[in-house]
Amino acid sequence: MSDSAIDLDDVQGVIVRGYRVRLVRHFVLTITDAAAAGQLIEALVRGRAGVPMITRARLIEPKPASFVNIGFSAAGLAALGVTAAQLASFDPAFQRGATDPVTAATVGDAGASAPERWIGGLDNAARVHIVLSLWVVSSAEVMATVSAQLRAAFAGGVSELTVQDGGEFSDNSVHFGYRHGIAQPTIIGMPPRKRDAPDAQPPVPAGEFLLGHLNAAGGTYRVLPQELSNNSSYGVFRILEQDVAGFEAMLARYAAETGIDTGMLAAKLMGRWRNGNPLTLSPVAQGTPLPDREMNNFNFVSTNPAMDDTLGLKCPIGAHIRRNNPRDAAVIGTDSTHHRLVRRSMPYGPQYDPAVPDTQPRGLIGFFINASIRNQFEFLTSEWNRRDDFVKSATRPEGAAAGNAVYNISGEDFLAGVNDPASSSFTLPGKGPKGSANRTLEGFARLVTTRGGVYCFFPSIKGLLYLAQLPAAAGTAPYQR
Structure with missing residues (x-):
C-alpha cells in the first residue's frame, strides 16, 4: 500500500484529524458478553438503532455536534476472540500493556505514578478492555444526550469501569498556563486543511500513524490477522495530573x-x-x-x-x-521524523486560581497516537524525556x-x-x-503524576466489522447481522 493512499472512510478520524471540540468523555469499559459486545461494535460502525456512528477520517460538512471513536486493549481484543498467536504479532509494548512493570519502568510510572495507584480501576489490566471516546463540539446537552444513547447500547455487552471527562478552557490553555495544541505533524497523504499552520519540518509518512502504510524507515507495521492490519493504529491513553x-x-x-x-x-x-x-x-x-x-x-x-x-x-x-x-x-539515533506523535488531549478539572488555592485534581487527559508505541511514545518518554x-x-x-x-x-x-x-x-x-x-x-x-493509562489499538472501520463478527464466528453466541 502506498504511503499516500489513505482510505479516509476506513480510518478512525481521531488518528489523523483534530476535531476542534471543547468537551470530551472517555468511557473505559469491560466486556461482559463477547457476542453482545460484537453487536455493539457493529451498531457503532453502522450507526444502527440510535447508536452514534464511529467517526471516520473523511471531513464531514456541516460539522456534526459530536464524534465517537473506539480503541481496545490487548485484553479487550483477546476477550473478543483474537488469539494469543495473533496478538503476538502486535507492537511489543501494546502486548505488555500500560500496567506492566517493564512498561512502568520504561515510561517512568514510579512512586505516586505507579500503576497500582491508578484511579478508576485502571490498575486492573484484566478488566480494562475498551476506551470509547465521545468528543462534543461545545454543548453539555449534546454530551448528556449522546452519553445516554451510548449507555443504553452498552447494556448486556459491556460495563463501565470508569468515566473520565475533559474540557477545553476558553483561552485554549492548559493548567500550567501555556497555549494548548499548537504543533501536530503533517501527514503525507492527508488532504490539506485551511486552518493548519505551516511546519518547517518535513511531512511525516502515513506509516508512522497507520499500519499497512510506508513508515519513515521505508517499511510497514503490520499485525495478524490481515483484517486488522491496514489503516489501524495505536493510542496511548493517559490521565496526567498536574501540580x-x-x-x-x-x-x-x-x-x-x-x-x-x-x-x-x-x-x-x-x-x-x-x-x-x-x-x-x-x-x-x-x-x-x-x-x-x-x-x-x-x-x-x-x-x-x-x-x-x-x-x-x-x-x-x-x-x-x-x-x-x-x-x-x-x-x-534516528531523527525526529521517526518518532513523531499525534496528540489528542484536553484539560480536566477546574482552572487553578492562585488567589483561591485548592487541591482539586486537575491535569491533561487524552491520547498519544502512533503506529509503534515502542518506537514513538516509549522512545520519546524513555530516551529523550528521561536522558540527557x-x-x-x-x-x-x-x-x-x-x-x-x-x-x-x-x-x-x-x-x-x-x-x-x-x-x-x-x-x-x-x-x-x-x-x-x-x-x-x-x-x-x-510536577506531573500519572493517574491512569491504557495502551489501545484503534482498528480500521473494516477491522471493527471483523471484530464485531469474531465472537459469533467462534461460536460463543448467535450473532445477528
Missing part, C-alpha cells in the same frame, strides 16, 4: 535565585512563551501571539548565525518542546569557544521526567566553552 501550585512555587523560587522573571523562566522550561510564541522566534520577550502560519514554522539549526540555536541559547536544549521534538538538531545524553556534539556556528550542545542539557524533562529534588536538574545554557557559562536549576520535584 499547578507546585509549578508556580517553582517559578517563584528560581526567579528569586536567578533574577530571571517568572514569564521568561516558564518559557525557558517549555520552549514557548505561555501565549504559544516559540523562543526560537521570540527569544527576548513574549510579544503578541504570532499568526498561526508562523507559530510552528521554525527549526533549531541554521547556517545563518542570527537564526541558529544549536547551543540552546534561545530555547534550552532541555526545554520540553525540544526534548519531545528536536526538529533538525543533532541527536543520537541523546544530544550529539555540535559547536556551530561560532566554534567550541562558544560552547558545545552536549554540555548544555542536564537532568530529565521538567514535565515528563521522574524528577526528585535530590537529583533534578535543568540547564539554562550560556555562551562559553564546555558549559562554563551555564546556569543550573536544581532541587525541583515531579
Whole structure:
C-alpha cells in the first residue's frame, strides 16, 4: 500500500484529524458478553438503532455536534476472540500493556505514578478492555444526550469501569498556563486543511500513524490477522495530573535565585512563551501571539548565525518542546521524523486560581497516537524525556569557544521526567566553552503524576466489522447481522 493512499472512510478520524471540540468523555469499559459486545461494535460502525456512528477520517460538512471513536486493549481484543498467536504479532509494548512493570519502568510510572495507584480501576489490566471516546463540539446537552444513547447500547455487552471527562478552557490553555495544541505533524497523504499552520519540518509518512502504510524507515507495521492490519493504529491513553501550585512555587523560587522573571523562566522550561510564541522566534520577550502560519514554522539549526540555536541559547536544549521534538538538531539515533506523535488531549478539572488555592485534581487527559508505541511514545518518554545524553556534539556556528550542545542539557524533562529534588536538574545554557557559562536549576520535584493509562489499538472501520463478527464466528453466541 502506498504511503499516500489513505482510505479516509476506513480510518478512525481521531488518528489523523483534530476535531476542534471543547468537551470530551472517555468511557473505559469491560466486556461482559463477547457476542453482545460484537453487536455493539457493529451498531457503532453502522450507526444502527440510535447508536452514534464511529467517526471516520473523511471531513464531514456541516460539522456534526459530536464524534465517537473506539480503541481496545490487548485484553479487550483477546476477550473478543483474537488469539494469543495473533496478538503476538502486535507492537511489543501494546502486548505488555500500560500496567506492566517493564512498561512502568520504561515510561517512568514510579512512586505516586505507579500503576497500582491508578484511579478508576485502571490498575486492573484484566478488566480494562475498551476506551470509547465521545468528543462534543461545545454543548453539555449534546454530551448528556449522546452519553445516554451510548449507555443504553452498552447494556448486556459491556460495563463501565470508569468515566473520565475533559474540557477545553476558553483561552485554549492548559493548567500550567501555556497555549494548548499548537504543533501536530503533517501527514503525507492527508488532504490539506485551511486552518493548519505551516511546519518547517518535513511531512511525516502515513506509516508512522497507520499500519499497512510506508513508515519513515521505508517499511510497514503490520499485525495478524490481515483484517486488522491496514489503516489501524495505536493510542496511548493517559490521565496526567498536574501540580499547578507546585509549578508556580517553582517559578517563584528560581526567579528569586536567578533574577530571571517568572514569564521568561516558564518559557525557558517549555520552549514557548505561555501565549504559544516559540523562543526560537521570540527569544527576548513574549510579544503578541504570532499568526498561526508562523507559530510552528521554525527549526533549531541554521547556517545563518542570527537564526541558529544549536547551543540552546534561545530555547534550552532541555526545554520540553525540544526534548519531545528536536526538529533538525543533532541527536543520537534516528531523527525526529521517526518518532513523531499525534496528540489528542484536553484539560480536566477546574482552572487553578492562585488567589483561591485548592487541591482539586486537575491535569491533561487524552491520547498519544502512533503506529509503534515502542518506537514513538516509549522512545520519546524513555530516551529523550528521561536522558540527557541523546544530544550529539555540535559547536556551530561560532566554534567550541562558544560552547558545545552536549554540555548544555542536564537532568530529565521538567514535565515528563521522574524528577526528585535530590537529583533534578535543568540547564539554562550560556555562551562559553564546555558549559562554563551555564546556569543550573536544581532541587525541583515531579510536577506531573500519572493517574491512569491504557495502551489501545484503534482498528480500521473494516477491522471493527471483523471484530464485531469474531465472537459469533467462534461460536460463543448467535450473532445477528
